[in-house]
Amino acid sequence: MSEELLALTAADAAEEIRAGELSSQELFETYRGRAAAEDLNAYVWVHEGPSPEVPPSSRLGGVPLAIKDLFCTEGVPSQSGSRILEGYRPPYDATIVNRLTTAGAPLLGKTNQDEFAMGSSTENSAFGPTLNPWDRGRVPGGSSGGSAAAVGAGLAPWAIGTDTGGSIRQPAALCGIVGLKPTYGACSRYGMIAFASSLDQAGPLTRTVTDAALLLAEMVGQDPLDSTSLEFPEPIEVPRAEDLRGVVLGVPEELIGPEGGVEPGVRARFDHTIALAEELGAAIEPCRLPHAPHALSAYYLIAPAEASANLARFDGVRYGLRVDGQADLITMYGRTRAQGFGPEVKRRIMLGTYALSSGYYDAYYGTAQKVRTQIAEDFRAAFDRFDFIVTPTSPWTAFELGAKTNDPLAMYMNDFCTVPMSLAGIPAISIPAGLSEGLPVGFQLAGPAFSENRLLSTAFALEQAIGFDGSRARA
Numbered sequence: 001m002s003e004e005l006l007a008l009t010a011a012d013a014a015e016e017i018r019a020g021e022l023s024s025q026e027l028f029e030t031y032r033g034r035a036a037a038e039d040l041n042a043y044v045w046v047h048e049g050p051s052p053e054v055p056p057s058s059r060l061g062g063v064p065l066a067i068k069d070l071f072c073t074e075g076v077p078s079q080s081g082s083r084i085l086e087g088y089r090p091p092y093d094a095t096i097v098n099r100l101t102t103a104g105a106p107l108l109g110k111t112n113q114d115e116f117a118m119g120s121s122t123e124n125s126a127f128g129p130t131l132n133p134w135d136r137g138r139v140p141g142g143s144s145g146g147s148a149a150a151v152g153a154g155l156a157p158w159a160i161g162t163d164t165g166g167s168i169r170q171p172a173a174l175c176g177i178v179g180l181k182p183t184y185g186a187c188s189r190y191g192m193i194a195f196a197s198s199l200d201q202a203g204p205l206t207r208t209v210t211d212a213a214l215l216l217a218e219m220v221g222q223d224p225l226d227s228t229s230l231e232f233p234e235p236i237e238v239p240r241a242e243d244l245r246g247v248v249l250g251v252p253e254e255l256i257g258p259e260g261g262v263e264p265g266v267r268a269r270f271d272h273t274i275a276l277a278e279e280l281g282a283a284i285e286p287c288r289l290p291h292a293p294h295a296l297s298a299y300y301l302i303a304p305a306e307a308s309a310n311l312a313r314f315d316g317v318r319y320g321l322r323v324d325g326q327a328d329l330i331t332m333y334g335r336t337r338a339q340g341f342g343p344e345v346k347r348r349i350m351l352g353t354y355a356l357s358s359g360y361y362d363a364y365y366g367t368a369q370k371v372r373t374q375i376a377e378d379f380r381a382a383f384d385r386f387d388f389i390v391t392p393t394s395p396w397t398a399f400e401l402g403a404k405t406n407d408p409l410a411m412y413m414n415d416f417c418t419v420p421m422s423l424a425g426i427p428a429i430s431i432p433a434g435l436s437e438g439l440p441v442g443f444q445l446a447g448p449a450f451s452e453n454r455l456l457s458t459a460f461a462l463e464q465a466i467g468f469d470g471s472r473a474r475a
């Protein structure tokens with residue numbers, strides 16, 4: 001029975017529960033058993049106690065959800081992968097958690113991540129790295145690597161993560177699943193432990209495009225608790241497109257050319273997917289995003305600058321860890337932060353503080369903001385001619401554990417193709433586009449702000465044509 005359950009997508013499972021063919025308790029217990037026994041280190045906490053009762057008529061049917069550690073969940077450890085939040089159990093739920101559980105997706109467990117979502121491999125976690133279900137010697141991507149590995153390995157029917165510069169899309173690509181970063185402001189950030197507030201967005205990590213649409217439909221919407229959130233202009237629909245007639249896709253040379261260092265195997269899957277899109281009726285044309293190659297440099301000033309301010313609150317007084325509370329206040333702050341933060345977080349705090357310091361502010365932070373505006377302009381101009389921009393999600397497939405941990409710049413290159421969309425605040429989705437040497441490759445589509453419905457439809461039509469089979473990772 002467990003194997004039959006495992007074969008169901010979240011949408012299928014919700015349907016069976018609604019039809020009375022499956023009980024949500026049985027589904028929950030099956031997944032809880034798998035989550036509790038897993039050996040990928042995908043979870044940092046798994047639900048305890050009796051399985052939650054969810055009315056079968058609820059919109060998400062009672063299908064359990066894995067949630068990235070950084071979403072505040074009431075009474076449940078929420079550490080953002082950091083030692084500094086050891087012992088912290090928030091007194092409230094993040095708005096997204098609240099919405100999804102209320103809609104009928106009960107919390108199955110909290111998933112591993114890079115500390116404060118800083119990283120591309122989930123190796124920067126205080127809980128140790130998560131392993132890739134396709135090859136346990138390799139990383140699952142990051143920072144939402146726990147969520148991606150859990151869904152890829154069949155340890156959760158679906159999950160949510162956050163994406164600041166690629167943290168949903170890149171792990172989804174490396175684990176052979178679907179990952180969507182919504183338009184900035186589409187989903188409330190309230191209760192998400194902040195990394196870079198002008199970039200952070202919550203989004204779904206799922207087995208299929210349909211599952212992503214079902215979750216997203218419950219996530220979007222204005223929230224009085226997050227003043228940057230917006231009302232989504234239309235309901236999110238279940239995607240149904242069968243062809244791509246009339247759709248024009250732009251292929252930006254700047255992102256897939258030599259600068260991005262796209263691996264030949266990844267390039268081959270990308271070209272194959274483009275050919276499928278053409279068969280479905282899409283027109284494919286080269287496009288220009290002249291400033292996109294500078295996105296990574298701008299991102300690595302803006303994101304650390306915001307992080308240095310956001311992380312100032314972790315001082316040993318208010319949350320989690322306190323080291324040497326007997327010392328004077330300043331000494332206690334210093335010791336707590338020295339022991340509580342890992343090396344990548346410290347690097348970002350130093351970079352960010354420097355970029356914001358008087359005398360350097362204009363040269364670094366100010367210039368990066370100008371580049372950000374140019375990148376958004378490039379996309380705006382491109383969307384006059386193109387419906388979507390397409391790229392490989394990541395230049396390469398899952399790399400070996402430890403391969404990039406000593407080379408931050410090589411690690412940062414993971415997000416070469418995903419960071420531009422984050423800076424522009426536009427939605428982008430990664431779908432599995434097949435395998436290269438046995439490892440999954442992601443195909444990214446990006447559209448204008450609030451184009452999620454069209455983006456999901458296009459991704460759905462392509463997904464059907466690709467026919468990716470992720471079952472090997474669930475075995």
Ligand code: GLN
Binds near residue numbers: 162166415
């Ligand atoms: N890998 C990027 C970083 O380390 C993006 C992370 C993210 O999207 N949270 O900042």
